[in-house]
Amino acid sequence: MSIFSIGLSGLRAAQTGLYATSGNISNVNTPGYNRELVQLGENRSYGVLVNGVERQFNQFVATRLNAASGSLASLETYHSQVRQIDNLLSDERSGLAPVMQEFFNALGQMNSSPADPAARAGVLGTASTLVSQFKSFDNYLEDIERSVNAEMKFEVDSINSLTGQISQLNKEILLARSGAGDAPNSLLNQRDKLVHDLSQRIDVRVHEQKSGSYTISLNNGSPLVSGDTSYQLDARADNNDPTRTAIFYNDVSGNQVQLKESTFNRGSLSGLMEFRSKSLDTMRNQLGQMVRVFADSFNQQHQAGVDLNQDPGQAMFGTGEPVAYSHSRNTGTGVAGVQITDANALLATDYDIKLTDTGYEVRRVDNGKLVDATFDGATGTLAFNGVEVAMTGTVDQGDSFRVRPLVNQTQSFELLLTEGAQLAAAQSNASGDNRNGLAMLDLQNQLLVEGKGTFNQAYGTMVSTLGNQINVVQANLAAQQGLTEQLTALQQSESGVNLDEEAANLIRYQQYYQANAKVIETGSTILDTILQLR
Known part of the structure; x- marks a missing residue:
């Protein structure tokens, strides 16, 4: 171990600190940047050891x-x-x-x-x-x-x-x-x-x-x-x-x-x-x-x-028709035909109909609640909440249908009278x-x-x-x-980067660098003196 190696290790540590500090200062406004700190450790062989530059990141807080x-x-x-x-x-x-x-x-x-x-x-x-x-x-x-x-x-x-x-x-x-x-x-x-x-x-x-x-x-x-x-x-x-x-x-x-x-x-x-x-x-x-x-x-x-x-009065207004869609992965050929039977009983929601092992299940889309529905096996018709759904074709167990009685009503709203x-x-x-x-x-x-x-x-x-x-x-x-x-x-x-703290670190590492340079200078002076004695 020599005074030169000790001084050089200090210079390297000071230089690493200056690099890290200057990096922190330059990235003070960089989104996502985490402040970096130099991790130093003792090295008994030749002074100080730079263990690395660690970013200050807390995974739990993040x-x-x-x-x-x-x-x-x-x-x-x-x-x-x-x-x-x-x-x-x-x-x-x-x-x-x-x-x-x-x-x-x-x-x-x-x-x-x-x-x-x-x-x-x-x-x-x-x-x-x-x-x-x-x-x-x-x-x-x-x-x-x-x-x-x-x-x-x-x-x-x-x-x-x-x-x-x-x-x-x-x-x-x-x-x-x-x-x-x-x-x-x-x-x-x-x-x-x-x-x-x-x-x-x-x-x-x-x-x-x-x-x-x-x-x-x-x-x-x-x-x-x-x-x-x-x-x-x-x-x-x-x-x-x-x-x-x-x-x-x-x-x-x-x-x-x-x-x-x-x-x-x-x-x-x-x-x-x-x-x-x-x-x-x-x-x-x-x-x-x-x-x-x-x-x-x-x-x-x-x-x-x-x-x-x-003449007897005719219909005054026209509206749209309810719609139903078959799930794209249905295995059967079933089709749902929808008509409104009682407008006063309509609820402001869509419905999902699914054929289970116990029969047809009707569920509201807005809140997921089951709906009481009556199924007429002779006509293949489901009735609930002012809506009647006629199932035609072959409906396999697990097949489902989305029924939207109201979504198109306003689109086709029209006045049928002209005079x-x-x-x-x-x-x-x-x-x-x-x-x-x-x-x-x-x-x-x-x-x-x-x-x-x-x-x-x-x-x-x-x-x-x-x-x-x-x-x-x-x-x-x-x-x-x-x-x-x-x-x-x-x-x-x-x-985050604190500019006041980094400015203080900049001065500290600068002094640290100068002090280690002085160590090397002192070692050189001592060595010259020894050589002159000979």
Whole structure:
């Protein structure tokens, strides 16, 4: 051991400290960067030993922060989507309550003078406006649904890109460790940043293997990343309903498995799916329910009257037809035909029908609850909640069908009358008879929607349901923002760069370097002195 080797080891240690400190300072604003510290150890042979440069990374805190960030991203996505509908409902120009009230007001004016052509024209005009407003509202909701489907595909593409990059970094990290043996901090930082970004899009579980490689899986255990292999997700048509987008997982055998929406509890993808199922589907079904009840009630009452031409009243409004889809993996040839038998008994939901070993099972899509259904074996018909489903063809055990009685009702909503004289305001041929007009006017006060609400009350339910959802998500969003900020602060306290602290370290390592240079200089002076003695 010599004074020169001791001094040189100190110089190398000081130089490594200066490099690490300068790296910390230059990366103070780099996303995902973790502060680095030099780990020194005693070497009895020749001074100090540099054991490595260690990044200040706490896996436990990172996992909690990733989970919190994923929940926050889900709530933010849900909130931004649901606000679109809220803005529409709160707009007086696009609201449905005013146009319904104008229609009933026009009916009241016609009843005051049932033979007046102007009053009758006013009823047709307000009825046409009402139909247009309902259709415009539904078209807006349909546009939102298309946008959600497109955003889901974008999120899946982003997730696949991130998992591909993480698997590549797993490979590079293993290669780096097998070569130099040192921890490749830059690669580790990049990988953890990608994991954080991934957690903001989808709910994942991260496990670090002994080799240092990450295994990342969905919360149902399906792997997304395993070593240097990544498994892709796909966004395509739902097996239950081809008009909707669902998420599929490509397993190790190359099979595509449709994932349940419950698989996605966090992340922006979860927020999109939760908004679609809890808010958008509910709103469209409530709107379709109101339209069908409104149209059937007015048609029934209008057809009980007589128009100005002394002809029986005809249907006043037309609506869309219910639809049913066979599951894409059904083994039988069965087809479900749907018709509405009692509009007043309709519920604002879709249904799943499945043939089990004990018979047909009908389940609500919105809450998953079983529905009491009556099956007529002679006609192959299921009846429940104002809906009748006729099963034709061969239905095998396990086959299922998605029934959507209301989703298309508003799209085809139309006014069938073209002339004011066609309004059947009378119940007889007597001049001035307005009894049927009064009966139609009274429909606004009857509990027709599910047998427990008027049209205005049904619309109020739509508004209040959405309002409650917004209040809940806003409260949860505020709480989650606070939690995420706390965890971010905790993570930064351990891994973030403090410029004041790094400036002090810079001075400390500079002095350390100068002192070790002095040691070498002193050793050289001593050696020269010894040589001169000879």
